[in-house]
Amino acid sequence: MTVVPDDHLMTLICDTCGDTITAPACVLPDAEVVWTFVAEHGWSGSPFATGPHRCPSCSLLPPSGRTHPSCDSHGPGGILGIDHLDEATVVTVAGDIDLDTGDTLRTALRHTAEMGGHVVVDLSRVHVIDSTSLGLLVRAHRDARERGVTLCLAAPSRFIRTVLHTMRLDVAFPIFDSRDHALAGLSQLVLCSSTAADTTTAGARTGS
Numbered sequence: 001m002t003v004v005p006d007d008h009l010m011t012l013i014c015d016t017c018g019d020t021i022t023a024p025a026c027v028l029p030d031a032e033v034v035w036t037f038v039a040e041h042g043w044s045g046s047p048f049a050t051g052p053h054r055c056p057s058c059s060l061l062p063p064s065g066r067t068h069p070s071c072d073s074h075g076p077g078g079i080l081g082i083d084h085l086d087e088a089t090v091v092t093v094a095g096d097i098d099l100d101t102g103d104t105l106r107t108a109l110r111h112t113a114e115m116g117g118h119v120v121v122d123l124s125r126v127h128v129i130d131s132t133s134l135g136l137l138v139r140a141h142r143d144a145r146e147r148g149v150t151l152c153l154a155a156p157s158r159f160i161r162t163v164l165h166t167m168r169l170d171v172a173f174p175i176f177d178s179r180d181h182a183l184a185g186l187s188q189l190v191l192c193s194s195t196a197a198d199t200t201t202a203g204a205r206t207g208s
Contacts, residue, residue: 010037015051016058033166038131044099047131047163059099059132079108080125087186088118090154090179094125097133105133109140117149118189120182124155134163141173150174150189154182 011022012034021041035047045053078101080092089112097105112119121137123129129137137153144151152174156164164170176182 010034012038012041012043012053012055014043014053014055014058015045016054016061019055019057021055033163035131035134035163035167039135044132045130047129047134047167054099079104082108082111084115085183087183088120089115090120090122090183092122092125092179096128097126098128098130099132102130102133102136106136109136113140113143113147116147118186119144119149119151120154120179120186121151122154122179122182123157123160124179127157127159129160129163137173138169150186152176152182152186154179 009022009024011020013020021043023037023041033047034049034053038045038047038053042056042059043053044059045051078093078095080094081090083090083092091105091108091112093105093108095101109119109121119140121140137151141151153160153164154176155178156175161170161175164173164175174182174185176185
């Protein structure tokens with residue numbers, strides 16, 4: 001549950017223990033999105049104001065100590081597969097990705113970083129992602145950019161697209177309608193990079 005008393009302050013209430021925290025609200029285009037507020041204070045849970053949300057202490061409890069069962073229609077999240085292709089590594093995710101299952105996503109993203117190359121995160125089988133796992137994707141995207149490669153998202157659900165758009169992250173992540181479109185886009189990127197490198201090399205030889 002989240003209470004927004006006015007335009008300047010926001011109060012989060014932990015769904016497990018009832019603990020609260022109040023701080024200046026972030027200026028967002030949609031007051032229902034609290035992802036930045038949650039992430040900055042070490043809380044976990046939904047990126048939306050409707051919750052559930054958990055304080056840092058309750059976030060460390062085992063699943064049996066929490067009061068927010070996974071959505072029965074979606075099922076627990078996990079990694080269906082990691083495929084190493086010529087242009088990229090594809091991580092296929094399924095189910096609801098939240099605090100209980102986010103470690104599998106973290107491990108998979110760490111593995112792709114060790115492999116090098118571009119990354120496609122296939123979200124076609126994911127319905128919901130919480131603030132913690134969204135933060136994992138943001139950090140992985142930043143790390144990929146620092147390595148000179150691209151991390152893109154394939155087929156995110158309407159919920160995930162809404163969160164990304166509201167948080168203005170849809171301009172940061174390359175987003176494709178499907179895994180195949182993502183791989184095609186990365187192939188074009190690789191081709192353009194190769195052509196640019198060849199042109200630079202040819203120009204250097206001509207100049208010498």
